[in-house]
Amino acid sequence: MALLDVSDVTMKFGELVANRGVSFTVETGSIVGLIGPNGAGKTTLFNCISGLCKPTEGKICFDGNDITGWKPYQIAAKGAVRTFQVVRPLKDMTVFDNVLVGAFLKCSDNRKAFQKADECIGLCRLETVRERLAGELSIGGKKRLEMARALATSPKLLMLDEVMAGLTSTEVNESVEVIQKLKQAGLTLMVVEHVLDAIMSIADKIVVLDGGIKIAEDTPGRIIDDERVIEAYLGAKYSQRYKRRNEIGAVD
Numbered sequence: 001m002a003l004l005d006v007s008d009v010t011m012k013f014g015e016l017v018a019n020r021g022v023s024f025t026v027e028t029g030s031i032v033g034l035i036g037p038n039g040a041g042k043t044t045l046f047n048c049i050s051g052l053c054k055p056t057e058g059k060i061c062f063d064g065n066d067i068t069g070w071k072p073y074q075i076a077a078k079g080a081v082r083t084f085q086v087v088r089p090l091k092d093m094t095v096f097d098n099v100l101v102g103a104f105l106k107c108s109d110n111r112k113a114f115q116k117a118d119e120c121i122g123l124c125r126l127e128t129v130r131e132r133l134a135g136e137l138s139i140g141g142k143k144r145l146e147m148a149r150a151l152a153t154s155p156k157l158l159m160l161d162e163v164m165a166g167l168t169s170t171e172v173n174e175s176v177e178v179i180q181k182l183k184q185a186g187l188t189l190m191v192v193e194h195v196l197d198a199i200m201s202i203a204d205k206i207v208v209l210d211g212g213i214k215i216a217e218d219t220p221g222r223i224i225d226d227e228r229v230i231e232a233y234l235g236a237k238y239s240q241r242y243k244r245r246n247e248i249g250a251v252d
């Protein structure tokens, strides 16, 4: 059974339709990439799944529960959590305390919560800024903090909204490594990302949105050849470059 089942979800803001009849599933233990141009409705879909928006129509099932219209804290408690594209640190608290807030969702015991927070700080490579105020971090640091705080809640599904935007290429590689480690540990992930090389390398499946509509859902290898996706988002140049590089990789 799929961990997440998004069925015919429509989200309207007045006249504006941010998501229109979107359906897809996320299998347990997989990484699903969600891509598309700016304004395609990716963040809105995360808002619907995480309870920040109540879909106008449609149904969202998570881990066997119909969570449509549930509050964010109820959905987080069930194990579906997300990071924010526009980072939201508790900026006057230390990095450690920010992550601890996440840990307290599931740990009632102080010692266990502290342990969990430090484990997530280590995983997201925040050890050197553990005692710094969150507001003082670089954008890369704040993105990693978003991830650590979400991870500290011990989720089953982690939804990452552009956590690699604004990072250096070394930081992108580090984030890819962290995501792969999380998958190996059994976590299921949905990843919204414009860093295409990163998303193509980690996703088992990619869902493409354009103008609020799902225009494709397939493996990275097939998405790269999808004319509609090339036209709406990838561009012919990227598609050719990706294929050429992978062919060269295969020969080498």
Ligand SMILES: Nc1ncnc2c1ncn2[C@@H]1O[C@H](COP(=O)(O)OP(=O)(O)O)[C@@H](O)[C@H]1O
Binding pocket: 013, 016, 017, 018, 036, 037, 038, 039, 040, 041, 042, 043, 044, 045
């Ligand atoms: N709370 C809101 N109220 C009104 N319009 C919104 C709201 N949230 C998103 N939108 C609109 O919905 C569309 C999709 O936005 P968004 O989901 O942020 O796209 P993406 O994350 O793919 O860039 C955009 O036109 C955006 O302006």
Ligand SMILES: [Mg+2]
Binding pocket: 042, 043, 044, 085
């Ligand atoms: Mg967005």
